[in-house]
Amino acid sequence: MRDEDFLRNKVPMTKSEVRAVSIDKLQLLNKKTFLDIGAGTGSISIQAAHDFPDLQVTAIERNASGLEIIKQNMAKFCIKNIDLIAGNAPEAIPDKIYDAIFVGGSGSNLESILRFASEHLNSAGSLVLNFILLENALKAQKILAELQFTKSEIIEVAVSQWHQLGKGHYFKPNNPTIIMNAIKGE
Numbered sequence: 001m002r003d004e005d006f007l008r009n010k011v012p013m014t015k016s017e018v019r020a021v022s023i024d025k026l027q028l029l030n031k032k033t034f035l036d037i038g039a040g041t042g043s044i045s046i047q048a049a050h051d052f053p054d055l056q057v058t059a060i061e062r063n064a065s066g067l068e069i070i071k072q073n074m075a076k077f078c079i080k081n082i083d084l085i086a087g088n089a090p091e092a093i094p095d096k097i098y099d100a101i102f103v104g105g106s107g108s109n110l111e112s113i114l115r116f117a118s119e120h121l122n123s124a125g126s127l128v129l130n131f132i133l134l135e136n137a138l139k140a141q142k143i144l145a146e147l148q149f150t151k152s153e154i155i156e157v158a159v160s161q162w163h164q165l166g167k168g169h170y171f172k173p174n175n176p177t178i179i180m181n182a183i184k185g186e
């Protein structure tokens, strides 16, 4: 799905290249349930729901303008398999087991969200997180080790866009994104 097709209205959005890698690491094939925490514009939820039509997606967002944009994007892309929850994570997240969990935003609740994920992720499920700040990634890595996530992979995705400058061209860099991927078990 193309970034320019999503309505945004200044709500922060996960860009297509980061979305592609994050969704790949969620390993959604044959999964039944997926939770997207801090859904923003809904781009991760909508792409996952679109690419895996049998997947039931739960998207949670606390920001009113984000919620409005997610509703508009769901209507624009004719997406029906998303339950949109308005509220603060983790308190407002429906209490059930999820096959995959994505954390795109956590505010000051990173630790409680990771504890929720640890208790509500299927034992064979994938947890994927995006960070801009190194400090938040380091904090998450420490908490995930305490919560007995046995394997975690951390990568940085740095994408640069082709831009014209005068008569020439250059690659204008986007902010790099840290993608963390953690599982329990083997």
Ligand SMILES: C[S@@+](CC[C@H](N)C(=O)[O-])C[C@H]1O[C@@H](n2cnc3c(N)ncnc32)[C@H](O)[C@@H]1O
Pocket: 011, 012, 013, 014, 015, 037, 038, 039, 040, 041, 042, 043, 044, 060, 061, 062, 063, 066, 087, 088, 089, 090, 104, 105, 106, 107, 108, 109
């Ligand atoms: C970087 S944006 C996520 C972008 C999103 N993945 C997308 O593709 O549009 C982070 C979002 O997390 C939301 N957020 C942060 N902490 C939250 C929390 N504790 N509960 C619910 N939403 C939260 C913010 O309001 C913001 O919209």
